[in-house]
Amino acid sequence: MNVKLSNNKDVWAGMMLIAIGAAAMVIARSYPFGTALRMGPGYFPIILGALLTLFGLFILARGLRRGEAIAGSSSLRALIILPLSLVLFGVLMEHGGFVPAMIVLIFGSATASTEFKLLEALLFSVALTALSVAVFVWGLGLPYPLITDFN
Amino acid sequence: MDLFHNLIFGFGVALSLQNLLYCLIGVTVGTLIGVLPGIGPLGTIAILMPITYGIAPVGALIMLAGIYYGAQYGGSTTAILVNLPGETSAVVTCIDGYQMARQGRAGPALAIAAIGSFFAGTVGTLLIALFGPPLADVALKFGSPEYFSLMLMGLVAAAVLAQGDMVKSLAMVVTGLLLGLVGSDVNTGVQRFSFGFPELSDGIGFVVVAVGVFAIGEIITNLGDKEERRVFTATVTSLFPSKEDMKRSIGPILRGTGIGSFFGVLPGTGPAIASFASYMLEKKLAADPSRFGRGAIEGVAAPESANNADAQCKFIPMLTLGLPASGVMALMLGALTIQGIQPGPEVMTQRPELFWGLIASMWIGNLMLVVLNLPMIGLWVKLLQVPYRLLFPAIMAFSAIGIYSVNNSSFEIYLTALFGVFGFVCMRLGFPPAPMLLGYVLGPMMEENLRRSMLMSGGDASVFVTRPISLAFIIATVLILLVMVVPAVRERRLDMAD
Numbered sequence: 001m002n003v004k005l006s007n008n009k010d011v012w013a014g015m016m017l018i019a020i021g022a023a024a025m026v027i028a029r030s031y032p033f034g035t036a037l038r039m040g041p042g043y044f045p046i047i048l049g050a051l052l053t054l055f056g057l058f059i060l061a062r063g064l065r066r067g068e069a070i071a072g073s074s075s076l077r078a079l080i081i082l083p084l085s086l087v088l089f090g091v092l093m094e095h096g097g098f099v100p101a102m103i104v105l106i107f108g109s110a111t112a113s114t115e116f117k118l119l120e121a122l123l124f125s126v127a128l129t130a131l132s133v134a135v136f137v138w139g140l141g142l143p144y145p146l147i148t149d150f151n
Numbered sequence: 152m153d154l155f156h157n158l159i160f161g162f163g164v165a166l167s168l169q170n171l172l173y174c175l176i177g178v179t180v181g182t183l184i185g186v187l188p189g190i191g192p193l194g195t196i197a198i199l200m201p202i203t204y205g206i207a208p209v210g211a212l213i214m215l216a217g218i219y220y221g222a223q224y225g226g227s228t229t230a231i232l233v234n235l236p237g238e239t240s241a242v243v244t245c246i247d248g249y250q251m252a253r254q255g256r257a258g259p260a261l262a263i264a265a266i267g268s269f270f271a272g273t274v275g276t277l278l279i280a281l282f283g284p285p286l287a288d289v290a291l292k293f294g295s296p297e298y299f300s301l302m303l304m305g306l307v308a309a310a311v312l313a314q315g316d317m318v319k320s321l322a323m324v325v326t327g328l329l330l331g332l333v334g335s336d337v338n339t340g341v342q343r344f345s346f347g348f349p350e351l352s353d354g355i356g357f358v359v360v361a362v363g364v365f366a367i368g369e370i371i372t373n374l375g376d377k378e379e380r381r382v383f384t385a386t387v388t389s390l391f392p393s394k395e396d397m398k399r400s401i402g403p404i405l406r407g408t409g410i411g412s413f414f415g416v417l418p419g420t421g422p423a424i425a426s427f428a429s430y431m432l433e434k435k436l437a438a439d440p441s442r443f444g445r446g447a448i449e450g451v452a453a454p455e456s457a458n459n460a461d462a463q464c465k466f467i468p469m470l471t472l473g474l475p476a477s478g479v480m481a482l483m484l485g486a487l488t489i490q491g492i493q494p495g496p497e498v499m500t501q502r503p504e505l506f507w508g509l510i511a512s513m514w515i516g517n518l519m520l521v522v523l524n525l526p527m528i529g530l531w532v533k534l535l536q537v538p539y540r541l542l543f544p545a546i547m548a549f550s551a552i553g554i555y556s557v558n559n560s561s562f563e564i565y566l567t568a569l570f571g572v573f574g575f576v577c578m579r580l581g582f583p584p585a586p587m588l589l590g591y592v593l594g595p596m597m598e599e600n601l602r603r604s605m606l607m608s609g610g611d612a613s614v615f616v617t618r619p620i621s622l623a624f625i626i627a628t629v630l631i632l633l634v635m636v637v638p639a640v641r642e643r644r645l646d647m648a649d
Binding site: 049074107109128 | 318319321322325326328329332336338339341343344367370371372374375376538539540541543544545547548551552555556559561562564565567568569571572575576579580581582598601602605606609610612
């Protein structure tokens with residue numbers, strides 16, 4: 001029953017909800033609240049934020065009473081690499097063109113796996129990029145330049 | 152007969168060459184992702200949704216629906232052949248289906264699963280055709296208070312009946328409702344939660360949330376699992392079930408269909424619960440329960456019929472009331488909205504081709520699954536050998552193209568990455584992500600109906616309990632919550648979640 005606080009699932013879960021709920025309430029305070037008859041844009045968000053905070057407090061309390069560890073393993077590598085690959089895709093679509101964006105996204109994502117194989121991943125990203133160009137740009141006519149001069 | 156008239160009209164729509172093609176694409180893609188573990192119907196429908204913007208609403212809906220029930224079908228194939236549930240709904244099928252495969256009876260197991268699914272699909276289609284119109288008639292009389300209470304009931308039921316932690320599901324619904332409010336307020340034009348980004352003034356894109364959480368978040372989660380894939384591929388020799396097999400299966404198929412249809416209209420209960428319940432029932436009814444777990448054909452027939460019936464009947468509340476009963480239905484509703492169709496009971500009268508065309512296509516799609524996919528089983532099994540290390544970068548690529556193509560905006564790509572991380576965190580902390588999607592879809596409608604109700608009643612909240620229909624929904628909501636607090640039911644529920 002003794003779960004370290006840093007690994008206590010419900011403690012983290014509760015804190016996350018409280019953070020979202022409290023943030024929603026604080027932000028929504030600047031919107032006109034209105035009355036029950038004529039609800040302003042702040043009315044519904046504040047109710048929801050309060051509700052979320054309550055759920056958060058309940059789960060936090062439950063976690064402190066009978067802690068449950070976060071089960072299973074997670075890959076920090078994937079957590080960093082995958083969102084980063086997407087961001088690079090977004091940047092390259094505006095400043096490099098479709099081909100570099102796709103290659104970087106596919107190859108970059110592939111490095112997130114522990115079974116990553118360099119040559120296989122390289123070939124796969126080139127092949128899939130070629131396929132995507134054929135299907136999406138030439139076939140479906142999506143208006144993306146294949147490659148620009150990285151401005 | 153009105154029903155026949157309507158069904159014939161629907162078949163006329165669904166049998167157009169174009170719609171047949173969309174249906175075929177849908178069920179084929181559905182089977183494909185049903186076979187592949189690690190990507191489910193939610194993620195796939197979300198990724199493919201941008202493609203459907205360009206086609207007519209009927210075609211779009213037909214294709215997306217095909218993905219959904221095709222996935223159920225594909226999931227059972229891998230469950231039987233490799234003991235690997237491609238979809239959660241096929242977990243129960245693994246038990247006896249895989250045993251049958253080990254005994255060299257993979258063919259009959261697959262055939263019975265297909266026959267059961269087809270029968271259940273046919274019944275499900277008929278049920279929608281029968282109960283859809285009267286339900287919509289009732290719903291047409293609803294005012295704002297009724298709608299608000301109905302949505303409240305739907306959301307609470309969906310959260311409470313879903314597998315997993317009830318409080319966390321409810322919290323996810325509320326989080327989704329909040330997400331749905333991002334952007335300009337319809338009544339006043341005030342920008343809410345847009346943090347100064349002009350891109351957010353129309354709200355967060357539906358596809359962004361769905362792909363972020365269900366495709367990206369799911370991949371991040373999967374890459375953390377160190378579980379190895381066991382590959383034992385059974386060979387399929389003869390597909391034909393024996394007379395004995397057929398005789399044993401008739402009862403389970405009928406009962407499974409009944410159970411699936413019942414659970415289908417309830418919000419929140421996924422096909423997994425329906426198939427589990429029907430399996431347990433067959434085991435109870437069996438003369439010799441010890442056969443179960445050792446390759447009893449009843450243990451394949453019942454859950455496969457149940458999960459397909461469930462999948463079809465989930466369309467009833469979505470099409471008639473505009474109320475999504477599951478994550479996939481929330482996506483369907485989103486697809487309708489994006490096509491400029493206000494979901495609700497009016498759909499049936501104003502866009503009859505949509506309703507009846509979709510229903511007819513589901514029957515055709517089920518037929519396609521039986522006729523086209525049984526001979527292709529070998530191919531599907533081969534696909535299982537595609538390693539995940541190649542599969543997930545491809546999913547990433549298609550997700551990114553899909554999202555970018557909606558508005559040609561890199562901002563939405565960044566937002567998707569953010570939702571991917573959020574989805575991952577939620578799953579790690581035990582929050583089921585599907586209820587969030589329901590809340591997100593219903594958020595704006597719920598607020599609007601709440602505001603209108605209060606205006607109508609002069610600011611008196613008792614309007615929700617003084618109008619009889621609304622009162623019934625509120626009572627039902629309270630009952631659902633109460634029932635779940637009763638310990639006995641709660642324990643049962645935990646058992647089922649395991």
